[in-house]
Amino acid sequence: MTIKRVGIVGSGIMGSGVAEVAAKAGCEVVLRSRAQESADSMVAGLEKSLGKQVDKGRLEDAERTAVLGRVRAVTELSELADCDLVLESIVEDLPAKLALFGELDGICGDDAILATNTSTLSVAAIAAATKRPDKVCGIHFFNPAPVMSVVEVVRAESSSDATIAAAREFAEACGKDVVDVRDQAGFIVNALLFPYLNNAVNLLDSGAATRDDIDTAMKGGCNFPMGPLELLDLVGLDTSLAIIEALHAASGDPSDAPAPKLAALVAEGKLGRKSGEGFYDYSKK
Ligand SMILES: NC(=O)c1ccc[n+]([C@@H]2O[C@H](COP(=O)([O-])OP(=O)(O)OC[C@H]3O[C@@H](n4cnc5c(N)ncnc54)[C@H](O)[C@@H]3O)[C@@H](O)[C@H]2O)c1
Secondary structure, eight states, rough: OOEEEEEOOOHHHHHHHHHHHHHHTTTTTEEEOOOOHHEEEEEEEHHHHHHHHHHSSSSSSHHHHHHTTEEEEEGGGGGGGOOEEEHHHHSSSSHHHHHHHHHHHSSSSSOOOOEOOOSSOHHHHHTTTSGGGEEEEEEEOOTTTTTOOOOEEEEEEEOOOHHHHHHHHHHHHOOOOOEEEEETTTTTTHHHHHHHHHHHHHHHHHTTOOOOHHHHHHHHOOOOSSSSSHHHHHHHHHHHHHHHHHHHHHHOHHHHHHHOOOOOOOOOTOOEEEEEGGSBTTOOO
């Protein structure tokens, strides 16, 4: 594979999941977190996840040791200087991503590919923050990255064929089925999924049905593995709100505006599973 050393920036839900799949694919992984504490807790989380797989007989003990040996947690961005690919997985906020790509562009080697795991934001805008827009694309993993089978490879107008080919090769080496999509808000999955999730919140807020009945209805009625409110909690309500805001900005359609209840929960710090409470309470689980 062209890509041997992968840098991952961002130590949230997605960063740790992608680190696991990349290390399992045989890549050296440099995991960058702003604080040593979160870098260490990501490695601890990875150890736990791999340990569970060994206990269930899905992973050899020797392989667990080898995978962990390929992952290094760091706090300095400069440690990503010799990566072939850097996959950004920080907060879904365009100014934060633009600032990061500008910095990465100055740090990484001229041949390095800089990819974003954004759910909805413009890959072209992110590419324009660098002097290598041909080497920027989207590599959109789903949550949880070790489990979900698909990756969207997003081609901005500036992305070169070689960049897209290397991104595809990397995602396939991670064991994923790759779909290609052009750079438009929400790509394939989130463009279709988030209007539905947003409508579920408005339905709840209207008093038409309870939280549990909405989730039960969509699981039993549509054969979905999770209800919409459970899924929003899994994704993170702040990330979900940012995704819906970006879709709304792209369409300009008032009916795409974020559900007021979703914004209210985020304002209260209720972000879903990651904060311990969202539509459901996880503090006692
Ligand atoms: N949660 C999902 O289901 C999901 C799925 C696919 C893609 N994504 C995308 O992946 C990215 C990360 O999402 P997540 O769910 O892991 O979020 P998260 O909230 O779990 O983690 C975000 C991380 O970014 C860090 N961060 C915030 N501002 C930063 C900055 N300025 N510089 C560096 N780090 C910063 C935070 O400390 C945190 O560790 C987003 O672009 C999101 O849209 C999320």
